[in-house]
Amino acid sequence: MPDLPPPTPDVEVVVVTAPRLAPLGGEAAFSAVRIEAADLARVGRLDEALKQAPGVSLFRRTGSGAANPTTQGLSLRAIAPSGAGRALVTLDGAPVNDPFGGWVIWSALPSEALEGATIVRGAGSGPYGAGALTGVVALSERGTPEGIGATEVSVGQRDSLRAAMVAGVGGFMVVASGSRSEGYHPVRGARQGAADTRLRLDDASLAVRWQGDLAGARGAVRLAAYQANQQAGLIGARSNATGLSATATLAQPAAEGVGGWRLQGWVRTSDLENSSVAVAANRATTTPANDQYDTPATGWGANAAWQGLNGPVAWEVGADLRTADGETRERFRFLAGAFTRDRVAGGKTLSLGAYAEGVWTEGALTLTGGARLDRTRAWDALRQERDRANGALTLDQRPAGRSDTTPTGRLGARYALSEAIHVRGAAYAGFRPPTLNELHRPFRVGNDITEANAALKPETLQGLEVGIGGSDIVTWAAGLFWNRLKDPVTNVTIGAGPGTFPTAGFIPAGGVLRQRRNAGEIEAWGVEAEALGGGEAVRWRGALSYADAKVDGGAAAPQLTGKRPAQTPRWTVTAGLIVTPTPAFEIAGDARYESARFEDDLNTRRLSAGVQVDVRATWRAAPGVAWWVAAENLTNARLEAGETADGVESYAAPRTLRLGLTLRPQGAR
Numbered sequence: 245m246p247d248l249p250p251p252t253p254d255v256e257v258v259v260v261t262a263p264r265l266a267p268l269g270g271e272a273a274f275s276a277v278r279i280e281a282a283d284l285a286r287v288g289r290l291d292e293a294l295k296q297a298p299g300v301s302l303f304r305r306t307g308s309g310a311a312n313p314t315t316q317g318l319s320l321r322a323i324a325p326s327g328a329g330r331a332l333v334t335l336d337g338a339p340v341n342d343p344f345g346g347w348v349i350w351s352a353l354p355s356e357a358l359e360g361a362t363i364v365r366g367a368g369s370g371p372y373g374a375g376a377l378t379g380v381v382a383l384s385e386r387g388t389p390e391g392i393g394a395t396e397v398s399v400g401q402r403d404s405l406r407a408a409m410v411a412g413v414g415g416f417m418v419v420a421s422g423s424r425s426e427g428y429h430p431v432r433g434a435r436q437g438a439a440d441t442r443l444r445l446d447d448a449s450l451a452v453r454w455q456g457d458l459a460g461a462r463g464a465v466r467l468a469a470y471q472a473n474q475q476a477g478l479i480g481a482r483s484n485a486t487g488l489s490a491t492a493t494l495a496q497p498a499a500e501g502v503g504g505w506r507l508q509g510w511v512r513t514s515d516l517e518n519s520s521v522a523v524a525a526n527r528a529t530t531t532p533a534n535d536q537y538d539t540p541a542t543g544w545g546a547n548a549a550w551q552g553l554n555g556p557v558a559w560e561v562g563a564d565l566r567t568a569d570g571e572t573r574e575r576f577r578f579l580a581g582a583f584t585r586d587r588v589a590g591g592k593t594l595s596l597g598a599y600a601e602g603v604w605t606e607g608a609l610t611l612t613g614g615a616r617l618d619r620t621r622a623w624d625a626l627r628q629e630r631d632r633a634n635g636a637l638t639l640d641q642r643p644a645g646r647s648d649t650t651p652t653g654r655l656g657a658r659y660a661l662s663e664a665i666h667v668r669g670a671a672y673a674g675f676r677p678p679t680l681n682e683l684h685r686p687f688r689v690g691n692d693i694t695e696a697n698a699a700l701k702p703e704t705l706q707g708l709e710v711g712i713g714g715s716d717i718v719t720w721a722a723g724l725f726w727n728r729l730k731d732p733v734t735n736v737t738i739g740a741g742p743g744t745f746p747t748a749g750f751i752p753a754g755g756v757l758r759q760r761r762n763a764g765e766i767e768a769w770g771v772e773a774e775a776l777g778g779g780e781a782v783r784w785r786g787a788l789s790y791a792d793a794k795v796d797g798g799a800a801a802p803q804l805t806g807k808r809p810a811q812t813p814r815w816t817v818t819a820g821l822i823v824t825p826t827p828a829f830e831i832a833g834d835a836r837y838e839s840a841r842f843e844d845d846l847n848t849r850r851l852s853a854g855v856q857v858d859v860r861a862t863w864r865a866a867p868g869v870a871w872w873v874a875a876e877n878l879t880n881a882r883l884e885a886g887e888t889a890d891g892v893e894s895y896a897a898p899r900t901l902r903l904g905l906t907l908r909p910q911g912a913r
Contacts, residue, residue, distance in 0.1 A: 262336060262387065262455060263462035263495035265506050265551050268558040270603040270612030273656025273668045275365040275709060275723055275772060281386065284355040285394070286832060286860060288406075288874075291318070291350045294381065295836060297363050298772065298789030298816040303327045305838070305854075305885040305896045308350035310427060310443040312476060313485045313516060314687065317347040320365045320379035321725070322791040322816065323768045324732050324809040328679050330703070332375035335383045336464070338491045338510040341375060343543025343568040345516075345681035349485055351447035352470035354421035356394040356408045359386040365772070366707045366725060367672050370614050370654050371549070373564045374595040377676035377705050377729070385466075388412040388455055391909060398904030402426045402442075415456040422448040430477045430885065430894035437527025444475040461496040477894070479530045480521045487514040497551075498558075504551040511544040514570075520688040522752055527892070532578045533688050541570025541680065556606050563598040572685045575632070577749065584632055589684040589696065591625035591645075595677055608660035615653035620677040622646055625698045627684060639747070643698035650675045650702055665714040668723075670707075677702040682733055682760050686748070691755030692889065693748050694735050701762055705729045711772075720775035727769075731762035735810070736801045737846055740889070754890035758845075764798030766809055783822045790815055795845075807847045815839035830862045843887045851884040856896075868908045876900045 277297050287293035291308045294300045302308065303315040303325050317329020324330065328346035332339060341348055365379040372380045386393070393410035400406075404425035411418050427443035429436060451468035472485045491510040498504025516539040521530035549562035571590025575583035599616030623645030629638045654672035661667060678700040686695045711723030735758040741751030751757050774787035793812050797804035817837040824830045835857045843849035860874040877883070880899040887893045 262385065263464050263493045263506065264336065264384075264497070265495060265504055265549060265560070266497055268551070268560055268601065268603040268612070269605065269610065270601065270614075270656060271362075271364060271367075272610060273612050273658045274367040274654075274670050274672075275711065275725065276367070277363050277365075277774065279361045279363070281355075281359050284358055284361065285396075287834065287858070288355065289350060290353050290355050290358070291316070291348075293355055294318070294361060294363070296785075296787075296818055296820065296834065298774075298787050298818055299365060299791070300363065300381075301325055301811075303329075303811055305851075305883055306430075307897070309423075309425065309445055310430070310474075310897060312474065312518070313342075313347055313349060313472065313483055314345055314518065314681070315347070316350060317341075317345070318381060320363065320381075321727070321768070321770065322789065322812040322814070323378055323727055323729055323793050324734075324766050325811050326733065328682060328733075330377040330676055332372050332380045333383065334372070334380065336385055336466075336491075336493065337506070337508055337547065338493075339375065339543075339545070339566065340383075340489075340512075342487070342514050342541070343512050344514060344539055344541035344570040344572075344679065346375070346679040349470055349472055349487060349514075351421075351423070351472045352449045352468065352487065353383065354408045354419060354449065356396060356410050356421070357385055357419040357451065359384050366709060366727065367654060367670070367674070370616065370652075370672075371560060371562060371599055371601055373547075373597050373599075373616070374566060374618060374620065375676050377674045377703055378727075385453070386410070386417075388415060388417040388453075389909070392907070393417075393909070395907040396904060398902050400425075400902035401900050402428060404900070404902070415454055417453045417455070419451040419453075420449070427475065428897055431527070431892060432882075432895055432898075435527065435892045437524075439479050439523055439527050439530045441475060441477055441479055443477050445473070447472040458494065461494050463495075464491075464493045466491045476520075478521050478523060480519060480532055481530070482517075482519055484517040485514070487512065489513075498553050500553050500555075502553075504553075506549045506551075507546075508548070509544075509546045511542070513540070513542045515540050518687075522688075522691055522755075525754065525890070532583065533576065535575040535583060536572055536685075537575065538573040539570065539685075541568060543568040557602065557604050559600070559602040561598075561600045563596075566595045568593045568680055570680050571626070572681075582632075585638065586630045586632055587628070589627040589686075591680060591684055591698070592623055593677065593680060593683075594621045595619070610658040612657070613653070613655045615651070618650045618652070618675065620648050620650065620702055622678070622683060622698075625684060627696075627698075641698075646699070646701065648677070648702050650704065652704075664716045665712070667710070667712050669710045673704065673706045675702050675704045678733055678760075691741065691752045693751060693755065693757050695748055695757070695759040697760045700733055700760060701731055703729060703731050703733060703762075718775055718777040720773075722773040723771070725770050725772065727767070729766040729768070732764075732766050732809070733760055734763035734795075734801065734804070734845060735759070736761045736763055736797075736804065737844065754888065756844075756889050761800055763801040763804055764796045766793055766795050768793035778822075781824055783824075785820045786818070788815070788817045801845075804845055807845065808842060810843060810845050811841055813838040813841040813853075828864045830864075831859065832862070833857065833859045849887040849889075851887060851893075854881055854883040855879070856881060856883060862906075870906045870908075872904045872906065874902045874904070876902070
């Protein structure tokens with residue numbers, strides 16, 4: 245959310261401007277908040293920092309430092325989070341969502357490299373395109389520093405270590421980061437067994453970017469790589485995610501009476517190794533259940549925009565293309581000490597869209613509107629399963645492809661009642677096509693199995709919202725919203741173990757069988773509010789979100805009608821306080837409260853409400869040199885993150901103490 249600038253002179257000199265088009269100004273009519281670089285860096289991992297804005301969440305309460313990659317998708321507003329995520333995440337315009345699963349590998353996006361994040365909740369797809377169902381998180385990378393930029397090294401409990409560095413020379417910038425941790429036990433207390441292990445993590449990322457003038461325009465080329473290796477908290481369960489990406493951008497910003505334009509192309513490759521296990525009833529042992537040893541996927545795309553500024557009118561037209569091609573290769577059906585079956589499943593997807601957006605501003609009134617049309621396609625689907633002993637086919641499915649045409653749009657207005665107070669209103673529609681993972685890959689968590697569904701169609705969302713805000717001594721905003729999510733991809737419970745089911749096979753006792761389905765619709769209304777204020781010595785912020793979401797399962801899932809979507813708390817409240825008694829010393833505190841949520845679609849596994857409090861004290865020992873100590877989950881609250889069908893609860897991270905050193909060159913922005 246918008247925050248006051250930190251009172252520190254330790255800011256490096258930045259010399260090159262990114263190839264971006266200026267915002268048209270229409271976002272002011274929607275529920276948009278900004279988190280600046282200082283607030284992102286203070287919290288640490290990017291997904292945790294984004295949670296300063298209520299309604300931002302991964303699928304579970306577990307952060308990316310411990311969560312399986314397949315649950316690291318981001319959603320906005322507590323309408324219906326999913327592992328794939330229902331929000332689009334971009335870095336300087338290019339999507340960073342995984343081409344196979346839609347999730348985001350947050351380890352590849354160190355906060356030190358960012359100048360800020362703009363969070364647009366709801367707002368429809370507009371110029372953002374496919375995937376921006378509940379909104380978009382638009383990340384902007386920092387300008388190129390001269391020499392060594394932000395550098396941070398920290399150590400902490402459970403043998404944790406993290407280091408990140410940003411450096412630049414001659415238009416080139418290098419960003420490197422890495423971390424490791426022995427992690428914590430997610431299952432703790434009396435139910436913990438010998439099979440329960442720590443959530444260990446080793447990750448690393450590297451990005452190189454060139455930015456400069458090219459043929460009279462501004463250009464940028466960015467190459468990046470990442471790896472995140474994690475242990476999943478059970479003997480034999482682990483994951484390893486790797487990926488490469490390349491983005492090229494060329495832009496010429498618009499000026500009064502002179503059109504501006506942007507061309508961008510990108511490609512992402514990813515691979516995921518992910519193994520799962522079945523857990524004995526006494527949690528003393530595990531048995532291998534699935535070995536997803538290879539998940540190669542490639543996504544590529546391009547976008548183009550033309551922008552104009554003519555007096556009170558600003559406009560933009562554009563188009564974007566995204567494709568994905570990938571498959572999962574797995575071993576499963578573990579019998580007599582060995583896997584007995586092989587599985588290959590995957591396909592291709594495409595999304596092609598065009599849009600037009602306009603903004604008119606006259607005095608105190610701003611009007612904005614836009615429309616887009618998208619064609620999506622899923623094809624070349626395959627699911628084959630073979631006996632490993634003789635190679636015989638046991639399953640050979642080649643589901644028919646499908647194509648969909650989805651129109652969306654948005655309208656908004658903002659009116660300044662005075663210099664200090666404004667009102668706004670908006671209506672919008674957005675959509676998200678299913679990912680390759682949702683279409684084709686079954687998965688297992690403990691004894692619970694979820695089947696894929698190649699017949700899934702795109703989700704769509706319609707919304708209305710009104711708001712009021714102001715800025716005087718305190719900057720504040722409040723709003724009401726209503727959303728209807730149609731055909732949500734939901735993990736629908738269709739059976740319980742012990743038993744044998746078609747395609748899925750045997751489900752053990754204590755486990756359930758689910759399948760991804762377009763399950764009716766979800767209707768939600770809610771309230772959002774935030775405020776911030778203070779001065780150089782004391783700064784504060786507070787925000788809340790209330791969302792009342794209900795499922796209408798329709799004929800596809802009548803058992804869900806009247807239920808709340810899984811993993812959706814009604815209330816989220818965040819608060820922050822920064823006290824700077826002297827220029828050399830600062831103490832910051834952040835708190836986040838979430839009300840109770842349900843682990844499952846049937847609302848039988850309730851996860852209790854919880855509060856997490858984080859504090860950090862910083863001492864600026866010299867210009868550009870700062871030592872800090874931080875306590876995450878200061879009160880050691882037991883924050884429930886999951887619950888199995890037989891009642892075993894897992895928890896988010898316990899209290900963690902860290903000590904760090906931050907280096908920044910002297911200078912002035």
